[in-house]
Amino acid sequence: MRYYQIEDLKEFASRYFTRWGVSEEDAEITADVLVSADARGVDSHGLTRLQNYYGSRLESGLTNPRAALTTLKETPTTLSLDAHNGLGHPAGVKAMRMCIEKARNAGLAMATVRNSNHYGIAGYYAMMPLSEGMIGISLTNSAPLVAPTHGRKAMLGTNPIAVAVPAGGARPYVLDMATSIVPIGRITVYQKEGRSIPAGWGINSEGDVTEDPSRVVEGGALMPLGGPELLRGYKGYGLALLVDIFAGVLAGAGFGERVLGPAVSGAANTGHFFAALRIDAFRDPADFAADMNTLLGALRDSPKAAGEERIYIHGEKEFEKADRALVEGVALSEVAVKSLIQAGKQAGIPFDLVPLRID
Amino acid sequence: MRYYQIEDLKEFASRYFTRWGVSEEDAEITADVLVSADARGVDSHGLTRLQNYYGSRLESGLTNPRAALTTLKETPTTLSLDAHNGLGHPAGVKAMRMCIEKARNAGLAMATVRNSNHYGIAGYYAMMPLSEGMIGISLTNSAPLVAPTHGRKAMLGTNPIAVAVPAGGARPYVLDMATSIVPIGRITVYQKEGRSIPAGWGINSEGDVTEDPSRVVEGGALMPLGGPELLRGYKGYGLALLVDIFAGVLAGAGFGERVLGPAVSGAANTGHFFAALRIDAFRDPADFAADMNTLLGALRDSPKAAGEERIYIHGEKEFEKADRALVEGVALSEVAVKSLIQAGKQAGIPFDLVPLRID
Numbered sequence: 001m002r003y004y005q006i007e008d009l010k011e012f013a014s015r016y017f018t019r020w021g022v023s024e025e026d027a028e029i030t031a032d033v034l035v036s037a038d039a040r041g042v043d044s045h046g047l048t049r050l051q052n053y054y055g056s057r058l059e060s061g062l063t064n065p066r067a068a069l070t071t072l073k074e075t076p077t078t079l080s081l082d083a084h085n086g087l088g089h090p091a092g093v094k095a096m097r098m099c100i101e102k103a104r105n106a107g108l109a110m111a112t113v114r115n116s117n118h119y120g121i122a123g124y125y126a127m128m129p130l131s132e133g134m135i136g137i138s139l140t141n142s143a144p145l146v147a148p149t150h151g152r153k154a155m156l157g158t159n160p161i162a163v164a165v166p167a168g169g170a171r172p173y174v175l176d177m178a179t180s181i182v183p184i185g186r187i188t189v190y191q192k193e194g195r196s197i198p199a200g201w202g203i204n205s206e207g208d209v210t211e212d213p214s215r216v217v218e219g220g221a222l223m224p225l226g227g228p229e230l231l232r233g234y235k236g237y238g239l240a241l242l243v244d245i246f247a248g249v250l251a252g253a254g255f256g257e258r259v260l261g262p263a264v265s266g267a268a269n270t271g272h273f274f275a276a277l278r279i280d281a282f283r284d285p286a287d288f289a290a291d292m293n294t295l296l297g298a299l300r301d302s303p304k305a306a307g308e309e310r311i312y313i314h315g316e317k318e319f320e321k322a323d324r325a326l327v328e329g330v331a332l333s334e335v336a337v338k339s340l341i342q343a344g345k346q347a348g349i350p351f352d353l354v355p356l357r358i359d
Numbered sequence: 360m361r362y363y364q365i366e367d368l369k370e371f372a373s374r375y376f377t378r379w380g381v382s383e384e385d386a387e388i389t390a391d392v393l394v395s396a397d398a399r400g401v402d403s404h405g406l407t408r409l410q411n412y413y414g415s416r417l418e419s420g421l422t423n424p425r426a427a428l429t430t431l432k433e434t435p436t437t438l439s440l441d442a443h444n445g446l447g448h449p450a451g452v453k454a455m456r457m458c459i460e461k462a463r464n465a466g467l468a469m470a471t472v473r474n475s476n477h478y479g480i481a482g483y484y485a486m487m488p489l490s491e492g493m494i495g496i497s498l499t500n501s502a503p504l505v506a507p508t509h510g511r512k513a514m515l516g517t518n519p520i521a522v523a524v525p526a527g528g529a530r531p532y533v534l535d536m537a538t539s540i541v542p543i544g545r546i547t548v549y550q551k552e553g554r555s556i557p558a559g560w561g562i563n564s565e566g567d568v569t570e571d572p573s574r575v576v577e578g579g580a581l582m583p584l585g586g587p588e589l590l591r592g593y594k595g596y597g598l599a600l601l602v603d604i605f606a607g608v609l610a611g612a613g614f615g616e617r618v619l620g621p622a623v624s625g626a627a628n629t630g631h632f633f634a635a636l637r638i639d640a641f642r643d644p645a646d647f648a649a650d651m652n653t654l655l656g657a658l659r660d661s662p663k664a665a666g667e668e669r670i671y672i673h674g675e676k677e678f679e680k681a682d683r684a685l686v687e688g689v690a691l692s693e694v695a696v697k698s699l700i701q702a703g704k705q706a707g708i709p710f711d712l713v714p715l716r717i718d
Contacts, residue, residue, distance in 0.1 A: 075640050076466070077466045078640040078641055107435070108467050110467060110636070135609075148658050149670070149671070150669065151658070151670050152664045152665070153661045165604050173601075175601055177591075177597060181590055203664070207663070208665060225594050225595070226584050230557050230559075232540050232541065234671070235536040238673045241532065241672075245654070251642075252646065252650075277469070281437040282432065282437055282611075288611075291607075292604070295603065295604070295607070295608060298514065298615050298616065299515075299600070302506075302510050305567065308509040311509045311510050312508070312509070
C-alpha cells in the first residue's frame with residue numbers, strides 16, 4: 001500500500017475533473033466524495049473509479065460536465081430536481097444542501113434527483129446533515145445486478161440505503177449498505193483470484209445458487225440481502241425495490257433496467273432520494289443524544305459470541321479508518337495507484353504525488 | 360381450518376376489548392387490526408394473541424384500557440405523541456391519522472409514539488395513507504430477541520419495517536418485514552414439532568449458529584436479516600438498530616432491553632414511528648402510477664429461476680388472501696379457535712361463532 005495525503009489526492013482528482021470541463025466547484029465536490037470513500041476504507045467506491053466510471057464518460061460526452069441542477073417542483077418540505085445528466089456527486093451534495101435548508105425551516109424535508117449519474121458512496125450525503133444535528137437519509141438506484149426472488153435475471157441495482165444519526169458529541173450511527181449481499185466487485189475479486197464464492201452471494205443464469213463467480217458475472221445475478229428464500233431473501237429484494245421506488249420512480253428517473261451502468265453508452269438516468277430531519281422537532285436533542293449513547297453503548301458492551309472481541313456500531317470501522325487516514329495518509333493499493341497513473345496519462349495530468357510512506 | 364365471517368370475528372374481538380374497559384372506538388380499531396392480520400394470512404399476529412398479548416395484560420392492569428393519546432410536541436410536519444401505556448393499535452391508528460392530516464397540508468409528516476404497547480402488524484398502519492394516494496411508513500420496536508453481529512445476547516427486537524406505496528388503480532407495493540430472518544414464533548413451531556431449524560435462523564447462548572430450536576429459545580437469540588457475517592448479517596443488525604433509533608430513541612420510548620415483552624410484568628414502553636408522503640409533492644401522481652406499474656410489471660414478467668412459476672411483488676400474497684377471506688371467510692386453525700374459546704371464557708364472552716365452513 002502507498003499512503004498519500006488527503007489534500008494532495010483531492011487536489012489531483014479535482015484537477016482531473018476540471019480537465020474535462022467540470023466547474024471548479026463541482027470538481028472539488030466530486031473529488032471530496034471520492035477521496036472520502038478511500039479515506040473511510042470503502043476503496044471500491046473511491047479513486048479507482050476515476051477514469052472508468054467518470055472520466056471516460058466525461059471524455060466521450062456521455063456525462064455532461066457543465067450540467068446545472070434545476071428545480072422541477074418545490075414545496076416548503078420537498079424538492080424535485082433534475083441533474084441534466086451531470087456528475088452525480090455535485091448533484092447529490094447540492095440536493096442535500098437544499099434539503100437541509102428546507103428542514104431547518106420545516107423540521108423535515110425530502111429531495112429527489114432525476115437524470116443523474118453514479119454518485120459514489122451513499123453515506124457521504126447521509127452524513128451531511130449531522131453537523132446541523134439532523135438525521136440524514138440518502139438512497140440511490142443503480143444499474144441492474146440483482147435478481148428478484150424466484151427470478152434469474154438482474155432487474156434491480158444494488159440500491160444502497162444510507163442513514164446517519166447524530167449522537168451528541170459521540171460518533172454518529174452511519175448505516176451505508178447495499179441491498180445486495182455483496183457488490184459485484186466482490187465477485188470479480190474472487191473470479192480474478194480463481195476462488196469460489198460462498199453459497200448465497202450469487203446465482204447463475206438458471207437462477208440457481210452458484211459458487212462459481214464466473215457464472216454470476218456472465219449471465220447470472222447477485223442475490224439480495226438475505227439470500228435464498230429459506231433465509232428470507234425476499235426481504236432484501238423488497239428493500240432493493242423500495243430504494244428503486246423512492247430514488248427512481250418518485251424522482252421520475254430511470255428505474256429497473258432503465259438505469260444504465262457506467263460502461264453502457266447512453267445517459268445513465270440514475271435517481272437519488274435525500275431526506276433531512278431535525279431531532280428537536282421530536283424531542284430535546286440532549287435527551288436524544290443521551291439515549292443514543294445508552295443504546296449504542298449497551299450494544300457495544302453486550303456479551304460477545306465465542307471467539308469475537310468486539311461488537312461494532314455501523315460506521316464505526318469507517319470513522320476509525322478516516323481518523324487514521326488523517327494522520328497516516330490515505331492507503332491506496334498498487335492497483336489503485338496504477339489506475340490513477342493511467343487516468344492521469346489519459347487526461348494529461350500526471351499522477352506524480354509522492355507517497356508519505358509505502359508498506 | 361374453520362372459516363369465519365370477517366365482521367363476526369371483528370365484533371367478537373371488539374366485545375372482548377370493551378369487556379376489559381377499552382372504549383368502543385379503541386376496541387373496534389384493535390379488533391380491525393387483529394382480524395386484518397388473520398385475513399391477510401399473517402396469523403402469527405392475529406387473533407391468537409387476543410388473550411396472551413392483550414387481554415391478560417388489560418385484566419392484570421399492565422396495559423391501561425382507558426389511556427388517551429396525548430401530544431407532547433407538535434410542528435406543522437411533526438408530532439411527538441404519548442400513548443400512556445394504552446393499547447398499541449388505537450395509538451398507531453390515531454397517530455397515523457394525524458400524520459396523514461399533517462401531510463395533506465405540508466406534503467410530508469412524521470409522528471412518533473412513546474409509552475405504547477405491541478401494535479400488531481406494522482403494515483396495517485403503513486397502508487392507511489394509500490387511500491389518500493400517499494406513501495406510508497410504519498416502524499415499531501419490540502422486546503429484545505435479536506443479537507447484534509458478533510454478539511450472543513438478544514439486544515434488539517425483531518423491529519419491523521413497513522412501507523406502502525400506491526400504484527394508481529393497481530395493487531400497491533406493501534413491504535412489511537421483520538428485520539430478523541424469522542420471528543420467534545417460527546422457531547417455537549419447529550421446537551414443538553421436534554424439527555431442526557435451518558442454519559442461520561438463530562444462535563445458541565454461546566453465539567454459535569444452531570439448528571436446535573430449543574437452544575435459540577433458551578438463552579440464545581434470533582439472527583438479523585442476512586444471518587452470519589459471511590452473508591452480511593450486520594446489515595440486518597443495522598436495520599434493526601435503525602428501527603430502534605426511529606421508533607425508540609427519537610420517540611423517547613424504550614429501546615434495546617428497555618422494551619418489555621407481553622409476558623413481562625411492567626409497562627412495555629414500546630415506541631412507534633409513522634410517516635406519510637404526498638406523491639404529488641414530487642411529481643404528477645398519474646405519471647408516478649404509470650411508472651410503478653411498469654416497474655412492478657417488469658419484475659413480475661422477468662425470467663423465472665428453474666422450477667419457479669411466479670415472481671411476487673411485496674404484499675401481493677397478502678392481498679390475494681384478504682380477497683379470498685372476504686368471500687370464503689377468515690381461516691382460523693384449530694389452535695387459534697381453541698385460544699379464542701379460552702379467551703372468551705376468561706372474559707365471560709363465549710366464542711360461539713358458527714363457521715362458514717370447516718376443512
